[in-house]
Amino acid sequence: MEKLRIAVVGTGNIFRSVHLPAWLANPEVEIVAVCDAYRAGAQKIADDYGIKDVYEDYREVIARDDVDIVNVCTPNLYHSEVSIAALKAGKHVFCEKPDAINPEEAYKMAQAAKESGKVLMVMRNNRYRPVSTFLKKYVEQGHMGDVYTGRCGWLRRRGIPGKGGWFTTKELSGGGPLIDLGVHMIDLSLWIMGNPKPVAVSGSVYTKFANNDLSDSAHSAFGSKQADGTFDVEDLATGFIRFENGASLQIEFSWASNIENEGRFVELRGTKAGFSLFNEELKLFTEIEGTLCNVIPQLPKDSGGHKNNIDHFVDVVRGRAEPIFVPEQGVDMINILSAIYESAQTGREIRLD
Incomplete structure (x- = not known):
C-alpha cells in the first residue's frame, strides 16, 4: 500500500511533542515536508528525521501535487487560514485544536471541507x-x-x-x-x-x-x-x-x-x-x-x-472508518x-x- 504523504505547517512544541511521535508510529504515512515561519525550527526537525524539504511559506507546501495531508500546528489565528487553503488545494487536513478563533472562521473551515470532499479533522485526543x-x-x-x-x-x-x-x-x-x-x-x-x-x-x-x-x-x-x-x-x-x-x-x-x-x-x-x-x-x-x-x-x-486520534484520521482518509469527529461539532464548540x-x-x- 502506498504511503500517505504529509506536509506539516507549524513545527513548534505541540507538533514535536504529540503530533510527530504519532505520525512516526503509523506505518501508512510519510512526512515529506515541514514548514514554519521560524525556519531554523523546521530545519532541525527535517535534519533529525530525514525530511528532505523545508519551507517558510505554507502556500508553497500546499501547491505540491504529491502531498495528500496537511498537518496544521500553527498558532490558533492561522488554523482556519491554512486549513481552508489546503482543503481548497485538494488536501486532507488534520489540525491542532482549537478549530478556529471565532465561529465565522470555524464555519468557513467546515464549508471548505464539505465543498472539497476532503477529510477535515481537528485534534480531540481526549x-x-x-x-x-x-x-x-x-x-x-x-x-x-x-x-x-x-x-x-x-x-x-x-x-x-x-x-x-x-x-x-x-x-x-x-x-x-x-x-x-x-x-x-x-x-x-x-x-x-x-x-x-x-x-x-x-x-x-x-x-x-x-x-x-x-x-x-x-x-x-x-x-x-x-x-x-x-x-x-x-x-x-x-x-x-x-x-x-x-x-x-x-x-x-x-x-x-x-x-x-x-x-x-x-x-x-x-x-x-x-x-x-x-x-x-x-x-x-x-x-x-x-x-x-x-x-x-x-x-x-x-x-x-x-496517537489514537491520528490513527483514526488515517483510517477515515483510507475509507476504513466513519469519522468520530465532524467539522460541524467544531463550529458548535x-x-x-x-x-x-x-x-x-x-x-x-x-x-x-
Whole structure:
C-alpha cells in the first residue's frame, strides 16, 4: 500500500511533542515536508528525521501535487487560514485544536471541507482515551439513564504557557485557558452526553496573574515566553451551558489560580448513575440491588489519545472508518466559547439558538 504523504505547517512544541511521535508510529504515512515561519525550527526537525524539504511559506507546501495531508500546528489565528487553503488545494487536513478563533472562521473551515470532499479533522485526543471510549459506551447502553447535568474543567495552579508570546496574545490565540483547555474538556463532556445542542451560555473571565512568573506545571513550557510581550487574555474562566434537551454543564478553566493541585475533570450525573473522571481516575456511582455503590473500572492507564486520534484520521482518509469527529461539532464548540467570552464582556446570558 502506498504511503500517505504529509506536509506539516507549524513545527513548534505541540507538533514535536504529540503530533510527530504519532505520525512516526503509523506505518501508512510519510512526512515529506515541514514548514514554519521560524525556519531554523523546521530545519532541525527535517535534519533529525530525514525530511528532505523545508519551507517558510505554507502556500508553497500546499501547491505540491504529491502531498495528500496537511498537518496544521500553527498558532490558533492561522488554523482556519491554512486549513481552508489546503482543503481548497485538494488536501486532507488534520489540525491542532482549537478549530478556529471565532465561529465565522470555524464555519468557513467546515464549508471548505464539505465543498472539497476532503477529510477535515481537528485534534480531540481526549475522545480516544480508553476511559473515554468506555464512558461513551456506558452512556449509550443506557446505564446512566437520563444524563441531565454535570461539570468539567482543567485547573492549573501556575501553568501559563508561553507567557508574553502568542498564547497570551488574544489576536493570535483567541483567548486564554477557555479556548486553550476548554475545548478539551467541554468537547469530551458533550461527546459522552451525545452531543446535545447548546442553546445558551453565561460566563465570567478573570486576569489576575499577568504579573506572576511562578510556575509549577510542565505545560508552562509550551510556547515561547517573551519578557516584554503581551498578556491580554484571561487566566481563569467559569461558565454555564444549557442545552436544548434541558441538560446543563458547569465549566471552569484556569492557567493560574490558588488551588492545591493541577487537574482535569469531567463529572456527569444521570438518573441511574453518575461518574467522576479526575485525570485518568474513574469512579462510577450507582445503585445495585437497592444499595448505593461506588464502582472503579480497571482500565488501561496509558491513554494514547493523540496517537489514537491520528490513527483514526488515517483510517477515515483510507475509507476504513466513519469519522468520530465532524467539522460541524467544531463550529458548535467555537460558538460556545465565543458566546462565553461575549457573556463575560456584557454581563448577560447569550442565546445560541
